[in-house]
Amino acid sequence: MAIRTDQLLRSAWTADQVELPPHTLRWLRQETGLTDAWTPTKPLTAPPSELPDKAREVLTGIVGAEHVLTDEASRLGRTGGLSYLDLLAHKGVGEISVPDAVVLPADPSEVAAVVQACAELGLTIVPFGGGTSVVGGVQAANRAIVLDLARLDRLVLVDEVSRLAVFQAGVRAPDAEKALAEYGLTLGHVPQSFERATIGGFAATRSAGQASSGYGRFEDMVEGIRVATPRGELRFGVAPASAAGPDLRHLVIGSEGAFGVITEVTVRVRPLPKVRRYEGFVVDGWERGAEIVRRLAQDRVLADVTRLSDVDETRVSFALAGGLKAAGLRAYLRARGIRRPCMLIVGWEAQDQRELATRRAATISRLRGAVRLGRVLGEAWRHGRFNGPRQRDALMNVGVCVETLETATHWSQLDELYDKVRLALTDSLGRAIVMCHISHAYETGASLYFTVITPRSVDDPAGQWLRAKAAACEAISGLGTISHHHAVGVDHAPYLTAEIGDLGTEVLAAVKNTLDPAGILNPGKLIAP
Amino acid sequence: MAIRTDQLLRSAWTADQVELPPHTLRWLRQETGLTDAWTPTKPLTAPPSELPDKAREVLTGIVGAEHVLTDEASRLGRTGGLSYLDLLAHKGVGEISVPDAVVLPADPSEVAAVVQACAELGLTIVPFGGGTSVVGGVQAANRAIVLDLARLDRLVLVDEVSRLAVFQAGVRAPDAEKALAEYGLTLGHVPQSFERATIGGFAATRSAGQASSGYGRFEDMVEGIRVATPRGELRFGVAPASAAGPDLRHLVIGSEGAFGVITEVTVRVRPLPKVRRYEGFVVDGWERGAEIVRRLAQDRVLADVTRLSDVDETRVSFALAGGLKAAGLRAYLRARGIRRPCMLIVGWEAQDQRELATRRAATISRLRGAVRLGRVLGEAWRHGRFNGPRQRDALMNVGVCVETLETATHWSQLDELYDKVRLALTDSLGRAIVMCHISHAYETGASLYFTVITPRSVDDPAGQWLRAKAAACEAISGLGTISHHHAVGVDHAPYLTAEIGDLGTEVLAAVKNTLDPAGILNPGKLIAP
Incomplete structure (x- = not known):
């Protein structure tokens, strides 16, 4: 097996980099006051x-x-x-x-x-x-x-009876799907990092994919896991569920390489969907939209993909898409009672049309007041679902500060969290577009995913974002989790202690000291120095 | 609030103790060679x-x-x-x-x-x-x-928007359900210990209830948890899901009081079902039955309760029920192609008849070859679902050695595990009835729950069971988990290391040493001395 070094380098990510169309650039300048002042140094x-x-x-x-x-x-x-x-x-x-x-x-x-x-x-x-x-x-x-871990790229085993597959940690998500497709199976884990990210990385970061409503978070898919530590190997997971003490799989999932290196993951797989349907709707206002998503989650009829954009994200999506005649659309929606359009993408994947129709009917019946924009919008979202990073590169190239951050909380605190994080970001950044969506909903709460676009500071580009991010993290602390699916890393390590307490942090440190007494594994991540 | 001391004593459990009807006793003597030789000492x-x-x-x-x-x-x-x-x-x-x-x-x-x-x-x-x-x-x-923890008996808070309830740890399951019912809500956690067990105990032991297919395992219901340790308090769970490092809720759930005392649990609740339907079926043979349950689980159309008994458990259930004319039933089933009857209980709980009918149809369509015995059998099971402990007391009183044990594994290993545990028990006990059922099914595997009935040894009643249990644990080790929902305690502690390895055990010990350096908390449980 040859190492495909070309695939390992950053360039692979930007290979089909998008350029911003002129109308988008005009729109950005108008909206954010962007100029061309900033040019990259060496x-x-x-x-x-x-x-x-x-x-x-x-x-x-x-x-x-x-x-x-x-x-x-x-x-x-x-x-x-x-x-x-x-x-x-x-x-x-x-x-x-x-x-x-x-x-x-x-x-x-x-x-x-x-x-x-x-x-x-x-x-x-x-x-x-x-x-x-x-x-x-x-x-x-x-x-x-x-x-x-690029050379750990094997599908080790497929157990079709148990619907389990054993992957080495370095298998990239598209390769995993390709290998499973030969068995008529899928993992169904599609985070925005899908094109590059690996099975081991998903486990190490407690990842959640865009279809988490249907397929679950990555942790829900992990049946077994192997980890190489300086003290020897950990192997957990002999059954789907157990009462044999604390579930130690959950101590390794999300451990971000600080306890050991994940080498193999046994994942639950499902039959490849034979039919798919993605649709776009517009609802009137964020609160109404969030209530619809809550109802779908609590009635347990969420589509596999369920994604609600707030007014700003909806406005920007339509503007950036460019093809949609924004003014005409606004009039069309207003005529149907929609004054604050919030885009709702719903997608179902099923074994046959009948199953899809049944599930779709259950979802749709709860979308009262929503205006259907049809499959074009849904499919457009699906085809562009992994484009975020490329769009970001294009925006960065024209001098934009563009970044995302995310959190989650209980439904009853969602509005407060939404308001506080938005306020923290706009207070810190000044003239900025702050957008948000819910992409992961649960019976008891949901995630909030923020995207920020603002002209990059010429004098202090890094400090500009560091201050905004710190303000957002302070707003999140105590009200939501510091990360719903991006993980902790170096950036969130100082805030993790606020979430799990000094004693919780001590527990993590005790586990690390047991497995990695010399402290050589990914220092500074997860546990702040 | 007065302590209801009467409720706290063992006598409460045996208050409505059942007596074995004469026909059952006759049947037992015939089947197992039971005599009246054994009489309890002081x-x-x-x-x-x-x-x-x-x-x-x-x-x-x-x-x-x-x-x-x-x-x-x-x-x-x-x-x-x-x-x-x-x-x-x-x-x-x-x-x-x-x-x-x-x-x-x-x-x-x-x-x-x-x-x-x-x-x-x-x-x-x-x-x-x-x-x-x-x-x-x-x-x-x-x-x-x-x-x-009996005095920690308060429902602290209900968050109807987020569908969350905060309970103190000592609230008993029936009291929790009563308190939630006033809000039109339910927890839906119904293990056989339901009548006495507490919210804190469910979390401490990583419990799973009889309706786990519908409502999830207890760990799936825990949103937040408070634990008092000698080093201070742990508080985890600010969101339904998170990528903020390892999910430390799972380190506390299943910790069996060895890390701290659980004082409060925030649980996900659901609307009280308005309609219920429990039905009994009979399928031909354990393998065919397990295949049906697997299909239901993998097609994700499991009823809320799904329970398959093997040939022996079915035979004993029908015999002990007494009311059923066993010979007539056998002939009826044989005429319908059932030679090795295995009872399948399925129960749905829903908000309305339409929802129930839809879900029921999805289940029933996958029961090809099963003979429907109707709601009488299903309801009989539902009404007797908590009687196990009382029946055991009655059996013990007439000199029977009666005990249960359980495990779980992937579907592809289920038959092997079933055979090995049965063989270990019958080899050790001689003339014994060894029965088994699947009561918890997952996409990737299922639980096996064994019940043993044999005449109690006169010379060495404790040793008789200790040897049989050890043989069963050895058979389980490496093939399944040492416990699917009974937990570890003192009895399974030596086998836990085989399941999680020496290094996994060291991790647990490191966590314990951090939280309980003096080692005063429930010594000998979870981690073998």
Whole structure:
């Protein structure tokens, strides 16, 4: 099996980068006061690798010389993740550590050997899957090596009777789906990072996909898990459910490489859907929309994808789409009683038309007052669902500060959380577009996903976002979770303690000290230093 | 609020004890070779309390003298749980520790004070809810006090918008349902221990109820949790779901009082069902039945209650029910192609007849080959669903060794696990009736619940069961989980390490050492000494 190095580098992500159409740029300038003032400085370069000779020798002994990479492209390709600040750093703004080497073990036993060797050498490890973290989850510490799981790319086993599949951790989501499709199966996990992210990364970050209403969060799919730690291997999950003490799978899921390196995941799979239907609706106002989504969740008739945009996100979506005649649409909606249009995307996936029709009817009957915009809008959303990162790159290139953040809370606190985070962001950023959607709904609450667009500060581009993000995190603290599906990383580590308490943090530290006494695994992530 | 001491004692459980009808006794003698040889020896008595004066003084200072009980009845009423061996001990067979005192704090802050005081005093605590453990989960160590949560009996809050309710840990399940019913709500958690068990106990043991297919396992219902530890309070759960690191709720759920005392649980609630329908079917053979249940689970159309008995359990159920003319039924079934009758109970609960009919149709369409025995059988099961413990008492009184044990595994291993556990039990016990049912099904696997009936050994009644149980646990080890919903306690602690590994056990021990450095909390449970 050849390593497809080209797929591992950042360039793969931006291969089919989109350019902003002129009308969008005009609209942006008008809305946000954007000018062309900002130009990127020189792109990031890597300092010489300081991997000690002894370490290179040991690592080469385990994985072979061709899998210990110290060239600049390989190291830059695994420097940071995909947060706005990470991308700024790659454009020469701010500081970011470049790893000293990239090590590519072949299988779980080589991962275990690398982890143990690094513990003995005192060499810091950053586990690396798709590198799509937007919270500093793959930030290298000084003198760290990146443990890239790209070669752990096998579908190990399919148990069709139990509807289980065993994947090595480095399998990318599209490859996992391709392999499962040969068995007529699917995982159904489609976060926005789908194109690059890996099975191991999904588990490490407690990921949730856009179809979480139908397929569940990634943690709901994990039946078993293998983790290489400096103290040996952890293997959990012999049954779908158990009362054999605390469910230790949940201690490893979301552990972000700080307790060990996930090498293999056993996931629940389902039959590939044979029919799909995605539709767009518009409801009048965010509160009314949230109430509809709550009702769908509490009546347990959510579509597989259920996504409500607020007034601003709806307005921006329609404007950026460009093809829609915004004024005509507004008039059409107003004639149907919609004064504050909020877009609702619903998508069903089923085994046959009859099942789909039954489920669709259950959803639709609860959409009273909504105006149907039809399948064109639904399908447009579906086809563009992974475009967010590319759109962001295009926006960044024209001088926009663009970033997302997310949280979740109980239904009764959702409005308060929504208001407070919006206020914190607009207070901090001034003339900014702050948009929000609900994309994950539960019987007892929902997620809120914010996107911010504002002209990038010329003097202090990193500080501009750091201050806004801090204000948002303060607003979230105590009212919602610091992350619903982006994870903790470096960025949220200081806020995690507010959420789980000093004692909760001590518990995490005790687990880390037991498994990683030398503290070599992904330092600074999850637990603040 | 007065403590209803009468409700707290073991006698409450056996108040409406059933007597075995003569035909059942005849049948038992015929089937198992039971004789009347065994007669109980003298009932258990309590040695004098050795609670140190200093401890009594401190505890009295926190909860008041009337809530520090050292009388014999109170102490015997919290001695052990409800396992066969615990019940034998109460009949004078084998050893069991009687606690030195029973302490009844009024609320979470008094629990916290008692826990901290006991840590300072070096006094061992056994947290006690309904006392229904069948795995030695509330076994007192020598010189222990029982911390009885009976006075934490409040419904603290109902959030109707978010469909959440906050209960103090000592609320018994029937009282929780009564309180919720006033809001038109239900928890829907109905394990066989329902009549006595508490909200805190459900969380501490990672319980699963008979309607888990519809309402989920108890862990699926927990949104938030408060735990008093010697190091301070843990509070987890600010949102339905989160990616803020490992989900620490799952570290507390199933921790069996070894990490702290659960004082409050926030649970997801649902509207009270307005219509119910329970039906009985018979399918031909265990394998065919398990395949039907698997199909229902994997097509996600399980009824709220779905319960398949094997040939032996079906035969015994029909015989013990007595009212059914067994021979006539056999002929009726044979005429319909059923040679190895396996009973399948399915029950739906819904908001209206239409919803129920839709769901019922989805289930029924997958029951090809099953013979419908109708609502009488379904309702008979529903009405007798909590009678197991009383029937066991009656059986014990006539000299029967009767006990249950359970496990779960993936579908592809279910037959092997079933065969191995059966074989282990029959090999160990000789002439015994070994019955089994599936009562909890998932997309990827199911539980197996075994019941054993055999004449009690006259010479070594405890050893007889200990050997059989050990053989069954060995058979389970490596193939299934050591417990699907009974928990670990003292009985399964040695086998937990086989399931989670030495390193997994070390992780649990590290968490315990962090939260309970003096090791006063429920020693010997969960983690083997």
